[in-house]
Amino acid sequence: MILNVGGRTDIVQYYTPWLLARFRNGYVMVRNPYDPHHVTRYDLDPATIDGVVFCSKNYAPILPYIGEITQRFHTYFHYTITAYGRDIEPGVPSIEESIDTLYKLEEIVGKNRISWRYDPVLLTKEYTVKRHAETFSRMADRLKGHVDRCIFSFVELYRKLQFNFPDLIPLTDADMDTLAMVLGTVAGKAGIPIQSCGTDTDYSRYGIGPSGCMTLSIMGRANGIRFRRLQHNGMRKGCHCIESRDIGAYDTCLNGCKYCYANTNLQKAVETHCLHDPASPLLIGHPEKGDIVTSARQISFRVKESPQLELL
Numbered sequence: 680m681i682l683n684v685g686g687r688t689d690i691v692q693y694y695t696p697w698l699l700a701r702f703r704n705g706y707v708m709v710r711n712p713y714d715p716h717h718v719t720r721y722d723l724d725p726a727t728i729d730g731v732v733f734c735s736k737n738y739a740p741i742l743p744y745i746g747e748i749t750q751r752f753h754t755y756f757h758y759t760i761t762a763y764g765r766d767i768e769p770g771v772p773s774i775e776e777s778i779d780t781l782y783k784l785e786e787i788v789g790k791n792r793i794s795w796r797y798d799p800v801l802l803t804k805e806y807t808v809k810r811h812a813e814t815f816s817r818m819a820d821r822l823k824g825h826v827d828r829c830i831f832s833f834v835e836l837y838r839k840l841q842f843n844f845p846d847l848i849p850l851t852d853a854d855m856d857t858l859a860m861v862l863g864t865v866a867g868k869a870g871i872p873i874q875s876c877g878t879d880t881d882y883s884r885y886g887i888g889p890s891g892c893m894t895l896s897i898m899g900r901a902n903g904i905r906f907r908r909l910q911h912n913g914m915r916k917g918c919h920c921i922e923s924r925d926i927g928a929y930d931t932c933l934n935g936c937k938y939c940y941a942n943t944n945l946q947k948a949v950e951t952h953c954l955h956d957p958a959s960p961l962l963i964g965h966p967e968k969g970d971i972v973t974s975a976r977q978i979s980f981r982v983k984e985s986p987q988l989e990l991l
Contacts, residue, residue, distance in 0.1 A: 680727055680924060680977045681893070685734030685757070687712075687927035687941050689934055690962070692737040692770075697957040699744055702751075707926050708960040708972070718961070718972045721924060725751050727977035729906070730898045732923060733757065734796070736771045736934060738784050745787055753902040756788060757830070757892065759796040760822075762806060762814035770934035774814075778821050785825050792901045794892065795826045798876060799834035799938055800858055802848040812861045819869040827901060829866050830892045832876040833858070837940050844937040855880070863887045893920040895980060905982040924975065928962045931955070 684690050690698055701707040702723050711717040721728075731748060734757040738745075748754060760777045761768065772780070785793060797815060802808070819829070833855050834840075840847055850858075859875070863885030866873035874888030883889070891897075895906040898921075931952055935945045942948045951963055959965045966972065 680721075680729060680975075680979065681898070681921055682721070682723075682728050682731045683734075683923040683925040683927075684731060685927065686923075686925040687929050688932040688962075689735050689737070690927055691733060691735035691741050692739075693931075693933055693952070694955065694957075694962060695740040695744070697955070697959075697962060698741070699747060700957060701926075701960065702748055704960070706960065708966065709924075709926050710928065710961060710963070712929050716967075716970050718966065718970045719924075719975050720960075720972055721926065721975045722977065724977075725753075727979055728752060729904075729980050730755060730902065732893050732898070734759065736760070736768070737777070737780065739772075739780050742780070742783055742787065745784075749788055753898065753904060754788065754792060755893065755898055755901050756784060756793045757796045758784070758793055758826075759798065760818065761797055761799075762811055762818075766805070767803075767938070768934060768936045771936070774818065778818070781822070782825060790825050791827050793826050794897075795822050795829045795871075796831070796876075796892070797829055797862070798832040800831055800862075801834035801938060802850060802854060803846045804848075808854070808857055808861065811858060812865070815862060816865045819865050819871055823869040823871055826871065827897075828872040828874060828888075829862075830874055830876050831862055833878065834938050835877070835940065839943065840938065843939075843944060847938070856882075859887060860885045891920055893923065895921050906980045907982055921980070926962070931963060 706720055706722050709719050730753040732755050736759045738758065758781050760774060833850055836849060859882040863873060863882060867886045872888065875882055875890045876892045878890050899906050929941050930943055930947045932939065932942055932948055933952060954963050956965065
């Protein structure tokens with residue numbers, strides 16, 4: 680089983696004490712977002728968790744403690760650093776600060792377990808194709824040799840973005856092709872492997888690998904382990920990643936990103952955050968009377984290594 684830390688909210692930036700407490704206690708509980716009284720319990724056991732996949736825009740809060748997890752579990756870290764400023768990502772550190780933090784993370788976990796996520800790629804009057812090209816080029820120059828790969832995706836036009844982000848310019852197929860060409864060309868010159876995420880469109884002509892930001896091959900190569908051959912069904916349309924279990928909750932991230940799919944709006948996230956207790960097994964609130972708690976069926980995908988016979 681793959682454990683996802685960061686798909687529904689930025690756990691590392693805002694909930695690190697809770698996360699560390701859950702690993703120290705050996706289990707975590709997660710409410711079903713569509714059936715709130717259904718709670719799933721996951722044992723945080725290296726025997727059944729094949730890897731812990733992190734995704735964050737700020738790893739600074741967990742750096743002093745990350746060894747508690749990396750020394751016991753196989754891990755991989757997606758670090759999202761985009762071209763946007765506080766006008767779009769108000770709670771996210773600057774590009775320079777983020778890159779400096781990535782360097783520190785690299786010193787602890789190694790570059791082979793870090794991917795630079797440049798996503799979502801979007802257009803506004805301020806963030807044009809030209810601006811993406813210039814900013815991405817500067818970032819690639821600083822990150823070359825420090826990351827395993829770069830992963831990008833194009834913004835999805837969820838209905839709520841019409842209200843939360845009215846300045847967003849819908850991407851045409853021509854826009855996406857031009858942006859892919861720019862990113863692929865820059866990454867190629869920097870020697871950074873680059874691939875897409877959440878799309879079935881083939882951009883290989885620009886040196887861009889196929890979609891799938893967390894496949895078993897990526898996790899296996901980064902950690903020196905082998906997995907059984909399994910079909911990657913993906914988490915949504917255009918996704919080619921291995922299925923994972925997310926321990927976060929929607930409407931809880933305080934980054935305030937205008938393109939966010941996981942928050943209804945920032946005010947809702949602030950209100951929900953007030954219900955957080957670092958000592959609870961749940962990210963938000965506590966187990967309640969009437970909850971149906973189910974222990975997850977945790978199946979390992981790893982190849983069981985045969986013991987070596989000792990030759991006499």
